[in-house]
Amino acid sequence: MTTTLGRLPRRMPGWAKVPAALVLVLAVLFAGIRLAVLPGIKDLFGTDTHDRSGPTLLRSIQDMSRYDAASGTFQVVVDLDKDAKFLPDAIRGTRTLYIGAGTVDAYVDLGKVRGDDVTVDADRTSATLRLPHARLGAPALDPDHSYAVSKQRGLLDRLGDLFSDNPNSEQAVQKLAVRHIGDAAKDSGLTTRAETNTTRMLDGLLRSLGFTEVHVSYGS
Numbered sequence: 390m391t392t393t394l395g396r397l398p399r400r401m402p403g404w405a406k407v408p409a410a411l412v413l414v415l416a417v418l419f420a421g422i423r424l425a426v427l428p429g430i431k432d433l434f435g436t437d438t439h440d441r442s443g444p445t446l447l448r449s450i451q452d453m454s455r456y457d458a459a460s461g462t463f464q465v466v467v468d469l470d471k472d473a474k475f476l477p478d479a480i481r482g483t484r485t486l487y488i489g490a491g492t493v494d495a496y497v498d499l500g501k502v503r504g505d506d507v508t509v510d511a512d513r514t515s516a517t518l519r520l521p522h523a524r525l526g527a528p529a530l531d532p533d534h535s536y537a538v539s540k541q542r543g544l545l546d547r548l549g550d551l552f553s554d555n556p557n558s559e560q561a562v563q564k565l566a567v568r569h570i571g572d573a574a575k576d577s578g579l580t581t582r583a584e585t586n587t588t589r590m591l592d593g594l595l596r597s598l599g600f601t602e603v604h605v606s607y608g609s
Contacts (some may be wrong), residue, residue: 454500456590458523458583464490465522465569467562483540487559488535489566493574494526515602516595522607523583528570530563533575537562 467487498521506519537559588605595603 410451411438411602415552420471435540454582455498456587457496457526458586458590459495459579461493461574461579462490463528463570463573463577464491465566465573466490467569469562469565485540485562487539487562487566488534488536488538489530489563489570491528491530491567491570493528493570493579495523495574495579496526497521497523497583497587514600515604516600516607517604518591519606520584520587521609523580523587525571525574525579528567528574530567530570535563535566580590 429495465488466483467489469483469485501521502518508517509515584607591605592603
């Protein structure tokens with residue numbers, strides 16, 4: 390008596406295992422996305438953020454002797470376009486439109502005032518002060534109000550971002566924004582305002598100490 394056995398299933402070829410595994414992974418990911426939108430299931434596929442930064446170290450302390458008398462807030466639109474020679478922009482090239490917001494302080498360095506820069510009459514009713522001209526501080530970019538509006542990158546630049554440690558870096562446009570803000574501050578009259586505010590501050594301070602005449606001038 391003979392019996393006929395069913396055919397045994399063929400083993401999957403080795404070359405087909407990789408695509409099959411990829412399909413399985415994609416299926417699991419899509420299933421996770423579908424389940425994540427259901428109430429109560431979203432947390433299973435959510436992400437947690439952990440701050441693993443080390444302790445902040447104090448590197449140095451400096452005594453400040455300047456009087457910050459005025460501050461200006463600026464905003465600039467940076468349009469940075471980088472082209473490659475002999476290649477179209479669709480292949481190699483970047484263009485970034487960036488909104489940069491920042492502040493610049495104007496100050497008077499009271500630490501440079503010497504003994505002969507301050508004179509008081511014998512009755513201590515009149516005081517004359519000669520101060521250095523007001524100066525501008527370094528522009529400070531505000532990260533909360535600075536952002537990229539649009540980024541256009543060629544094919545080679547996009548491929549480079551895949552292997553870069555810092556893809557889509559905005560360092561170039563940030564530096565350009567800081568430079569433009571600094572240039573704008575020079576023409577804004579901030580130093581003049583700072584000297585006016587410093588004069589008012591010293592006038593009120595010395596008059597509260599009993600002086601009836603206060604003269605403040607600026608120069609080297």
